[in-house]
Amino acid sequence: MMKWISACLLFAVAAPAGAAGHDVEDLLLHMRNAYKMVKSATFTATSHIGASEFVNSFSFKSPSKIRLEITSPKTPAFKSPLIKVSDGASIWMKLPNAPSATRMSYSIDNFENSLPVNLECFCFWDYDRQLSTARGKNMEHSTFKIFKDQPWNGKNWIVLEETASQQKIVVKYYVDPKSSLIWRTVVRADGSAKDTEDSQITKMDTAAHVADSLFTKPK
16 A cells, blocks of 8 residues: 555645645535535445454434444354444444344444444544544644545545544545545554555445434344
């Protein structure tokens, strides 16, 4: 990953931003508005974290109805999916092979905790916090660069590179120039050339009809 980015730097349009320059703030605003417009969606993300691979299938209905089924084809313990469901008031989680689901109160943090995905999925319901440099938001202390016309998967992308110094990580978000939605998130430790996480959207329907019956306690 880093090798081909380094090779392309001479041809990339880089826009360093202090905490966040005008170009970065403009891009983040377009991204927040794009996610805000999505009222229901289905999408699937495949995540490679270390040696593990996870397939994450989501159904979403704004603002906080979310259903996630996680499988891991290379993990023997995943003989059935891990299911996590929010109806906006409660969260139900059923572990693989568990006889029943457990309940907790809904919060964004409770739903996102320990999931093998990143902003390519979180932003559907958490765009205001995740994609903002305002005080108290998740990008408040980050610095950024923008790389335009970056090739991946047969097309060119806007890559927003975030250096989060407090977490000591560098994250690259592959943003579709037309929709302003993220399709890929790549994470590495700051100062390292090795990626630790690569999460990619493989299917997305932002006009899907999603039935309310999906957001109930899994059986």
